[in-house]
Amino acid sequence: xxxxxxxxxxxxxxxxxxxxxxxxxxxxxxxxxxxxxxxxxxxxxxxxxxxxxxxxxxxxxxxxxxxxxxxxxxxxxxxxxxxxxxxxxxxxxxxxxxxxxxxxxxxxxxxxxxxxxxxxxxxxxxxxxxxxxxxxxxxxxxxxxxxxxxxxxxxxxxxxxxxxxxxxxxxxxx
Amino acid sequence: xxxxxxxxxxxxxxxxxxxxxxxxxxxxxxxxxxxxxxxxxxxxxxxxx
Numbered sequence: 001x002x003x004x005x006x007x008x009x010x011x012x013x014x015x016x017x018x019x020x021x022x023x024x025x026x027x028x029x030x031x032x033x034x035x036x037x038x039x040x041x042x043x044x045x046x047x048x049x050x051x052x053x054x055x056x057x058x059x060x061x062x063x064x065x066x067x068x069x070x071x072x073x074x075x076x077x078x079x080x081x082x083x084x085x086x087x088x089x090x091x092x093x094x095x096x097x098x099x100x101x102x103x104x105x106x107x108x109x110x111x112x113x114x115x116x117x118x119x120x121x122x123x124x125x126x127x128x129x130x131x132x133x134x135x136x137x138x139x140x141x142x143x144x145x146x147x148x149x150x151x152x153x154x155x156x157x158x159x160x161x162x163x164x165x166x167x168x169x170x171x172x173x174x
Numbered sequence: 175x176x177x178x179x180x181x182x183x184x185x186x187x188x189x190x191x192x193x194x195x196x197x198x199x200x201x202x203x204x205x206x207x208x209x210x211x212x213x214x215x216x217x218x219x220x221x222x223x
Binding site for chain 1: 190
């Protein structure tokens with residue numbers, strides 16, 4: 001019996017499992033680099049996490065995709081937000097602007113500005129799509145690889161379902 | 175590519191589509207057609223030539 005875990009009183013019984021040598025070597029190197037933790041402790045933590053993921057129906061190998069996406073998107077200060085909130089705010093603003101632009105009682109220059117503002121709003125969405133795409137491309141160079149990754153972790157995203165079909169020539173995606 | 179649930183309003187779909195258009199442009203793709211039905215947004219992408 002042995003006590004491990006940086007002050008934790010939790011007691012582990014030791015056992016021996018076989019893992020590929022390269023994984024054990026890398027884990028040992030990382031453990032030492034992170035404040036001199038023992039391989040025993042880091043392996044225990046890793047297996048505990050893996051067990052939780054599998055119990056919840058995830059494949060740890062799939063979640064690596066999610067982690068890769070999360071790491072790059074965190075550099076854009078991405079925050080989780082209910083999709084309904086974004087949609088309601090957007091719908092409210094656009095409906096109001098469209099109402100202004102169609103209202104004959106409002107001066108024509110203001111109506112024109114309201115119409116332009118709607119188009120500008122779509123441009124803002126497109127601009128951010130472009131920026132996010134640039135970041136994501138640093139990690140997933142190929143769109144097909146990215147879509148495959150997204151379909152594997154879609155349970156964790158606002159998008160609940162992603163289905164990809166190739167149409168016709170190899171350069172088309174649907 | 176089918177994405178669901180998409181925005182539940184036309185405006186939500188329009189916003190999502192604008193975002194997708196900008197996103198796929200980074201991969202040299204363009205949206206050539208789209209269809210929104212029952213909370214699913216279907217877009218057809220084509221590699222830019």
